[in-house]
Every structure is written in structure tokens, then in C-alpha cells.
Amino acid sequence: MTAGFVGFYGMATTKVQRCNRRGLIAVTLALIVLIWIMPKNLILHRRYSVQRLGEMSTVLQNQEKARMVPSTDRCTEKQHVVFLKIHKCGSSTVKGILLSYAKSHRLAIASPKYGSAGFCNQRCIYPPFQKELMEIPNSQPNILLHHMVYNERGLKEVFPQDTFYVTIIREPFAAFKSYFSYYNLQKRHKINSSNPVRYFLEHHDNYKTVANNTFAAEFGFHNPIGKKDFSSIIRYIDSKFQLVMITEYFDESLVLMKRYLCWKLEDLLYEVHNLRRYSYKDEHDESTIRLHRNWSSFNYAIYDFFNQTLWRKIQEQGGSFFRDLHSFRSMLKSGNVRKPLTIDRNKQKVCNGRATKVNFY
Numbered sequence: 001m002t003a004g005f006v007g008f009y010g011m012a013t014t015k016v017q018r019c020n021r022r023g024l025i026a027v028t029l030a031l032i033v034l035i036w037i038m039p040k041n042l043i044l045h046r047r048y049s050v051q052r053l054g055e056m057s058t059v060l061q062n063q064e065k066a067r068m069v070p071s072t073d074r075c076t077e078k079q080h081v082v083f084l085k086i087h088k089c090g091s092s093t094v095k096g097i098l099l100s101y102a103k104s105h106r107l108a109i110a111s112p113k114y115g116s117a118g119f120c121n122q123r124c125i126y127p128p129f130q131k132e133l134m135e136i137p138n139s140q141p142n143i144l145l146h147h148m149v150y151n152e153r154g155l156k157e158v159f160p161q162d163t164f165y166v167t168i169i170r171e172p173f174a175a176f177k178s179y180f181s182y183y184n185l186q187k188r189h190k191i192n193s194s195n196p197v198r199y200f201l202e203h204h205d206n207y208k209t210v211a212n213n214t215f216a217a218e219f220g221f222h223n224p225i226g227k228k229d230f231s232s233i234i235r236y237i238d239s240k241f242q243l244v245m246i247t248e249y250f251d252e253s254l255v256l257m258k259r260y261l262c263w264k265l266e267d268l269l270y271e272v273h274n275l276r277r278y279s280y281k282d283e284h285d286e287s288t289i290r291l292h293r294n295w296s297s298f299n300y301a302i303y304d305f306f307n308q309t310l311w312r313k314i315q316e317q318g319g320s321f322f323r324d325l326h327s328f329r330s331m332l333k334s335g336n337v338r339k340p341l342t343i344d345r346n347k348q349k350v351c352n353g354r355a356t357k358v359n360f361y
Helices: 001-068 091-105 154-156 172-184 196-202 214-218 227-240 247-261 287-297 297-317 319-333
Strands: 081-084 163-168 243-246
Touching: 081 091, 091 163, 091 247, 163 214, 163 297, 172 196, 172 214, 172 227, 172 287, 196 287, 214 297, 227 297, 243 247, 243 287, 243 297, 247 297, 247 319, 297 319
Parallel strands: 081 163, 163 243
Antiparallel strands: none
């Protein structure tokens, strides 16, 4: 029995060994097949991946170019512009930019009939704008860029519905000091003081002047009743002007205007006009500023509102706005500044033999 068991065990062992050898051979063959096939698959997969990455990169680059350079299908240059040129707010520099654009694109500019500075009447007083104040009342201008008093009805008689309305305002105390110097209020009112600005503000009731709420006056509002009236008037201005620029953020304002008008950065290059120096330009005494804020509260309400509005509109533009801003400032720093065109002052008309000054109805 022992011999029979040993013989059976030997046969069983031999069969197991044969099965193992067959399995080993099968596994080896499978591995050889896989080794032969896998490199080709990996190469194909790698080629496909590189191709897909290339396609994705091209798509992203095209999308980025589309964001940076507005398509003519989506963005057409606007060439009807009304610029409300508010006194002593850096508006002459903006005027130079608009004038250069108008000349280079052969656009028609609305010219004032009387005076050299803006749309005033024969007595050098600025009434609300009306087409009779234009050099050729029945002409169809593209751009208006002189001083005026805003008048919605009068402007709509001259300019089409798609006209872009823009203006610029400045920190009110800085604007007042510039106004005070430019119109020489110290000499005009015979102020004998080492601090003429403060003296004027302390005694403003003694002087007949429109210097307190100049922004409001040039928007067409002279005597608001109170803060409730401020709010409704500011909402009205906001609804009529697509952009109110801020002098303290001049480059940001220009780039935003460029985007709204679908112009090029090159169209914005500028040199500063009418930069003035005077002894009290850097005056920042807090008590004097409070005097001015109390006297010119409407100007401050307008400035505070549109300063916040400017930054809200900038944030709505997204990151590409700041790329434009960086490019624009690089162009300015490089000295790539086109000297803006100006109107020949020798050919400008004067009003009753004298230059126009700010007087309002």
C-alpha cells in the first residue's frame, strides 16, 4: 500500500508541475505581448496629449487676445461725444485729447459763436446750452469740447441719441484754490491777508461769486434747497452722463473712457495743459477745508458720489482693465507722447473785447 501511495503521489506531482509550466508559459507569452504593444500605445497617447495641450493653449491665447483687443464685431469706435468742460478740473488736458482725436479722424467740432472759451452769449454769460450759441447752428458736429452749462434738451437738438456724454470733476478744495488763483479773486476782492483763501471763506457772504458750487452750476443747477435735493440732482446727472472722470485718478478715468468709446490707447496720449503754481496750492489746513466744505457742500456731494461710482465701474471691467492701465502708463513713461493739437488762440474770438470769464444765469 505504501508503494501504491508513493506511485500515485508521484503521478499527481508530475501533473501539477506540467500545469505550472503551462501557466508560466502562458503568463510569459502575455507579458511579451503587453511589452510589445504598450510602447506604441504610450507613444500614441503622448502624441494625443501633446496635440490636445497645443489646441487648448491656442484656444486660451485666442481668448486672451479677444479680451485684450476688442473685436470690431463687438466694439465699434464711438465718434459722437459731448464733453462738459468744467472749470479748473484738468479739463483742458482732456480737451486736448479729444481735439487731437477729432482732427486725426476728420470729425466736425462744435464751435462757439461768441467768446473764446465756450458756449456763452454776447454778454459773456453762460446760459443753458442751446444750438443758437454754435457758430453754425444747423451743422451736425461729432464732438463738443468747450465750456458750457449742461442742457439736455438743447444738446439733444444737435447730437444724436447714441452720443457719449462725459465730464471731469476734481477734489473740491483743490478745484476752488485753482479757481481762486486763475480768476485772481484776491485782487478782485481786494483781500489783504497772508492767507487769502481762508480770509475769503470766512467772509464769503461779502462777495458776489459763483465759486462755491461750480460743479453744480455747470451741470445746470444753481440753488439746490438741501441735501434731499442734492440726492435727486446727483441721480439725474448719473443717468445722463455715461462717465464722470476724476482728476485725482486721471489715467484710470482715461482708460475707462477709452473702453467705453472703443478707442485705442494711442488716442489717449497727453501732455498736461494749464498747470499752474501759486503759493497756497499745497494748503491743506483741516479747519480751512471744513470752512470750504460747509460753503460748497453740493460740490462735495457730487464729488464723493462720482468718486465711488468711478471705482465701481473700474471693478466691473475686470483684470484686463489694469493690464490696459499698465500699458498706458508705460507708453507715457517711455516718452511716446503725441503733442496734442490746440486751437489757435490768435484766431479765437473774444467777448466784447475781453476773454470770457465764468458768469452764469
